[in-house]
Amino acid sequence: MRKDLLTIEALPVETILQLLDRSDYYLEFLKASGPLTTPCPLPSTSSGQALEKEGEFKILKGYTVANLFFEASTRTRTSFELAERRLGADVISLTPAVSSLAKGESVLDTILVLEAMKVDAFVVRHNVSGVPKFLSERLPDFVHVINAGDGVHEHPTQALLDAAELRAALGNLSGKRIAIVGDILHSRVARSNAWLLKKLGAHVTFVAPDTLMPRNAGEVFGIETTNNLDDVLHSSDAIMMLRIQLERQARGFFPSVEEYREQYGMTPERMKNSTALILHPGPINHGIELESEAVYGERSLVLRQVKRGVAVRMAVMEWVFN
């Protein structure tokens, strides 16, 4: 009965709802100022009340979690690390620059070596799609793998945190209209969000130039697509802006930063012509896909997404180990 979190696509709705609910629980702890008290375990697993009072019960105590980020991401790695440590885990984090990969050690060797050192779970980010699944299949059943982003495939915890914040702001997501805007083609965030939001009954639209729209996106994900942001601006309950990799311009994916901003940026004018909530997975190109005022404005969920990220990852770690 091994538990991994590899994709949203294969995750049952009931599990998704359970994780969202549980992230609500952890979020309360993170919102309070003052010292973080020890969260109690799932009510079903023990008599939580007494343990919470003791403040000493930590559900990952005695477990070791390794964060393997073959692609750099301080933000996501720190979010996972804090989630793990706050649940009591012993945490190690490796990044390619400091790992033996420099000596030509393969990803599989790395993970088998760490498992032999008694690492109980791996959080893996890799620029090749499918690496977390590949590793999961080669690890013992009692070792867990959490996908922290693999190539252009999936980024499950990002989609869970986005859905949790959308649900907190909009209520039940059934029938809600959500636009995802920008470089869909290279975005695992867009893909995981499409799967998840569809499962919760939302109406999703991908907004991108043809060069940055996956082929047959509409059919594959059961969503709508458009090249025109202004078409969905008024009707959207929420708009998720994606980061544009500026280096893609050189490869011809878009003509210029100015033109991209003009067509796909959340400019001050567009902010006025919309009542949608604004999301962004970060890091943000200020002044390109999003204006600084919008980033920290009233309708922005950007920092709430970050806080929720820790709560969701606590919920996920708890779930895979439970």
Added chain:
Amino acid sequence: MRKDLLTIEALPVETILQLLDRSDYYLEFLKASGPLTTPCPLPSTSSGQALEKEGEFKILKGYTVANLFFEASTRTRTSFELAERRLGADVISLTPAVSSLAKGESVLDTILVLEAMKVDAFVVRHNVSGVPKFLSERLPDFVHVINAGDGVHEHPTQALLDAAELRAALGNLSGKRIAIVGDILHSRVARSNAWLLKKLGAHVTFVAPDTLMPRNAGEVFGIETTNNLDDVLHSSDAIMMLRIQLERQARGFFPSVEEYREQYGMTPERMKNSTALILHPGPINHGIELESEAVYGERSLVLRQVKRGVAVRMAVMEWVFN
């Protein structure tokens, strides 16, 4: 009633004395060999005696502290990390090379994102003067900022640790004569020390060539200045040598390493002609501003400064959170 430590200039003498006293307390723990016992909290905040016996009370337990070193410094960062962890904090350390700044994320975004993850205090080093203050103004009141060195502005904990060791060696600093020698122009250590030593009544002299002396230094800091180290050699109770950045020579700040050493180095001859205590914030250019024999000699406070550094930072962390 938010508490930061941004500058020595704005710190009341009473607070300075309180921090120095408290660092004496913590220093005793660090001096003992064997396992570090848990220091007890401020006597005023609880019945310390009983808690100390239990060995389980840690005043930063449940708090997360982030060390953000936008400028590399293993020594200072490690000193802060150990101080924080020994008080029970959950510690994360980020340096530019591993942070998302590589992706163009701004300093402000970085700190707001971390705060959203429930980071309760930030220790910030940055090569631009004023960054800690800038960040402090944009953070909630219950979040603390400790300046670990900002540009050529201030380095408050270094001045506190220097004063604490000077006081331990010389007693009351009122009327004591202290020379600060070297690249004053680019030194936040010299500036913080000048402010602090003046507040404690010491007589401070800056010793530097004109090219490395701040304009109007005498007026600004209420101290004396000279180009001639030998003028103060006999009268000084303590001499603080600053690190000379060798790369400054290429920019014309001094003619040659040999000439700099000849005029501003603590050479064996000068050691003989003086009874002053020797300080250096490190890392030391052996054989330039200080001879190796002097670094680890009897009159040197160099390693005591290091030990005191941890004690002072424990006192500072306790103070900002109290």
Added chain:
Amino acid sequence: MRKDLLTIEALPVETILQLLDRSDYYLEFLKASGPLTTPCPLPSTSSGQALEKEGEFKILKGYTVANLFFEASTRTRTSFELAERRLGADVISLTPAVSSLAKGESVLDTILVLEAMKVDAFVVRHNVSGVPKFLSERLPDFVHVINAGDGVHEHPTQALLDAAELRAALGNLSGKRIAIVGDILHSRVARSNAWLLKKLGAHVTFVAPDTLMPRNAGEVFGIETTNNLDDVLHSSDAIMMLRIQLERQARGFFPSVEEYREQYGMTPERMKNSTALILHPGPINHGIELESEAVYGERSLVLRQVKRGVAVRMAVMEWVFN
């Protein structure tokens, strides 16, 4: 009565056997799935039974251990870190890339500064032979130094873990025939293993081309040498393959990767013509010194060596502090 672990050469057999036995004890904890329970202290030092039940006693609690890897090695560093943390130590790890050495600080300054911060033990890897001993001589008696690999001199914990696994697989090593194959000349692993296996009565053969064989190896270590792997293939109880540094080819140590593999690789043919156990310190050049099937095959001890590495390092840390 200071305790360091600097070499195998100077380590008494009784101590070696004590460390191997103790690693057996720790290994049991690492083999179990589920949360790692706290190992109990040496039976001789306290009434272990009761403490183990409490699960709170950690023998390195209150101690700080610094891992100073002046040469990169994620694998060995992580193994030490986990061993230290699992015994309750506060752990800091520094690598050249992030240390002040970039500013020209000497190795000695670095270690004296850390000692002043109350670091109780140093695990040191350095590309210059003798650095751990040099540092040990300059540190106070109550500070411990563990050699994690110095130049081409020694790598004591690797030899201990190899011997422990060989003993677990073969029983008493007296009279057992063990071949060490490859770049002996540049290998501290080979040297430490030769010293240790000889002390335990094993019959050791170095197998290498003349260009990669230390001069007078036979006399110095009291072992046999040969250029021909096939000569020892049938008679060996275990064969330890060493990593070949591919960059040595350019310097003329061997003519080509293909030729090296042909003569000194554990090819599928050689695997068939031998019943020997296979060891490798890692990281492995798959398809050169060892085939992938052999790495994870039945006769391979490779991953067991890794697990044993953590157990041995726990035993070593316990021993130096006891």
